[in-house]
Amino acid sequence: MRSAAVVWAMLGIGVGAAAQxxxxxxxxxxxxxxxxxxxxxxxxxxxxxxSQLGAGEWVMHNRKIAVRDYESLxxxxxxxxxxxxxxxxxxxxxxxxYITITSRHHDGFSMFKTAQTPYNIVDWTPFKRxxxxxxxxxxxxxxxxxxxxxxxxxxxxxxxxxxxxxAWDNGRPDAGDWNRYLAFMNAQLTELLTxxxxxxxxxxxxxxxxxxxxxxxxxxxxxxxxxxxxxxIIPNHHQQPRPGExxxxxEQDLPGANTAGxxxxxxSADLPLETSLxxxxxxxxxxxxxxFKSVRALVGYLVRxxxxxxxxxxxxxxRPDGTISPEFVARLDSLGDWLxxxxxxxxxxxxxxxxxxxxxxxxxxxxxxxxxxxxxxxPLLALPPLGGPVRSARLxxxxxAVRFQETxxxxxxxxxxxxxxxxxxxxxxxxxxVARR
Ligand code: FHN
Numbered sequence: 001m002r003s004a005a006v007v008w009a010m011l012g013i014g015v016g017a018a019a020q021x022x023x024x025x026x027x028x029x030x031x032x033x034x035x036x037x038x039x040x041x042x043x044x045x046x047x048x049x050x051s052q053l054g055a056g057e058w059v060m061h062n063r064k065i066a067v068r069d070y071e072s073l074x075x076x077x078x079x080x081x082x083x084x085x086x087x088x089x090x091x092x093x094x095x096x097x098y099i100t101i102t103s104r105h106h107d108g109f110s111m112f113k114t115a116q117t118p119y120n121i122v123d124w125t126p127f128k129r130x131x132x133x134x135x136x137x138x139x140x141x142x143x144x145x146x147x148x149x150x151x152x153x154x155x156x157x158x159x160x161x162x163x164x165x166x167a168w169d170n171g172r173p174d175a176g177d178w179n180r181y182l183a184f185m186n187a188q189l190t191e192l193l194t195x196x197x198x199x200x201x202x203x204x205x206x207x208x209x210x211x212x213x214x215x216x217x218x219x220x221x222x223x224x225x226x227x228x229x230x231x232x233i234i235p236n237h238h239q240q241p242r243p244g245e246x247x248x249x250x251e252q253d254l255p256g257a258n259t260a261g262x263x264x265x266x267x268s269a270d271l272p273l274e275t276s277l278x279x280x281x282x283x284x285x286x287x288x289x290x291x292f293k294s295v296r297a298l299v300g301y302l303v304r305x306x307x308x309x310x311x312x313x314x315x316x317x318x319r320p321d322g323t324i325s326p327e328f329v330a331r332l333d334s335l336g337d338w339l340x341x342x343x344x345x346x347x348x349x350x351x352x353x354x355x356x357x358x359x360x361x362x363x364x365x366x367x368x369x370x371x372x373x374x375x376x377x378x379p380l381l382a383l384p385p386l387g388g389p390v391r392s393a394r395l396x397x398x399x400x401a402v403r404f405q406e407t408x409x410x411x412x413x414x415x416x417x418x419x420x421x422x423x424x425x426x427x428x429x430x431x432x433x434v435a436r437r
Contacts, residue, residue: 044100101148201234221233300424382412
């Protein structure tokens with residue numbers, strides 16, 4: 001542990017002078033943030049007791065299920081076909097670099113062995129196995145980083161009191177001890193950060209239920225960073241980043257956009273960014289939701305996320321028996337095929353000099369600007385200046401030269417016609433020394 005080794009870090013992954021803000025961050029976390037910004041693609045997994053009802057992870061709230069009844073449901077959870085190695089094999093085929101899985105969602109059920117409550121998958125269900133342990137072992141063997149989603153909101157714990165915006169009368173006593181609840185959470189986080197090997201980090205969610213409560217985040221964040229100095233804290237609180245947080249994440253929106261209605265439009269200039277996205281319209285398994293995005297749309301999200309300097313955290317909701325529906329598998333396999341051919345224009349890139357446009361996006365690594373043409377039927381594509389004189393332009397596939405013209409107003413590329421099944425025409429443009437941003 002190098003906790004004493006505090007460095008003044010300048011990540012330099014943001015835009016303009018604002019990106020040059022200094023942040024006192026230990027070297028381990030500086031490296032971890034850089035790793036995260038390079039990773040570009042993660043797999044989100046929402047899986048829990050709720051999967052059994054096939055109506056998403058909010059089913060307890062949406063159907064106003066009483067705690068007693070939900071406890072009975074939990075006692076029948078038996079995902080006998082869960083195979084951590086199969087999940088991780090799928091993740092590898094898809095080309096993801098990390099997995100973020102729900103360790104405890106808003107229903108308050110712990111999907112891991114915990115001494116803090118019997119309401120956990122090992123002690124409460126016939127399954128009796130710890131899927132997070134099995135997953136962490138499989139991830140470590142495969143070189144995939146594991147992050148734990150952890151809900152601060154709890155619809156089951158009596159000490160989650162006073163209750164927040166999502167409360168309903170579900171049979172809990174109208175009293176509770178907030179200090180005890182915070183101690184419970186910190187004790188569970190200690191278990192997660194102690195018993196599952198080195199983690200990528202903790203992905204928090206649910207604070208928005210009680211935005212004005214005294215969450216004592218400083219204490220919790222310090223605990224996490226003391227237990228694992230390289231663990232990243234990713235808060236999905238939909239607000240501007242606070243001290244101690246490592247990544248700014250956006251839900252169902254690219255950074256700065258707010259079509260979902262709860263994201264902040266303020267984008268951090270110096271933290272790595274992430275966008276979480278459902279593959280259909282649900283996070284947890286939803287048996288009637290067949291509104292799956294096409295592979296073309298998903299490639300578009302991945303490219304536009306990278307063009308915004310963000311990772312894409314793409315969700316699956318496994319079935320209650322532990323298997324993964326073919327719709328998820330097919331799309332992840334197709335993304336893996338696409339990344340096998342185009343990953344050099346995605347992984348370890350940063351946002352390019354041209355912000356995402358209707359036609360596509362740009363990414364950059366060193367002096368190479370990758371122009372991702374997603375939707376442009378015409379032969380000429382005019383770009384603003386790329387930050388340095390263009391030395392060459394070639395198709396990523398096959399390396400054929402792409403003719404270009406450069407003036408003080410910018411660069412015009414002469415594109416070959418799009419192939420009939422092509423998802424993204426990538427042109428690698430090498431420039432003379434790009435002005436670093
Ligand atoms: O309420 C949750 C929801 O169930 C899901 O976990 C998503 C994932 O980003 N986050 C919350 C809403 O902000």
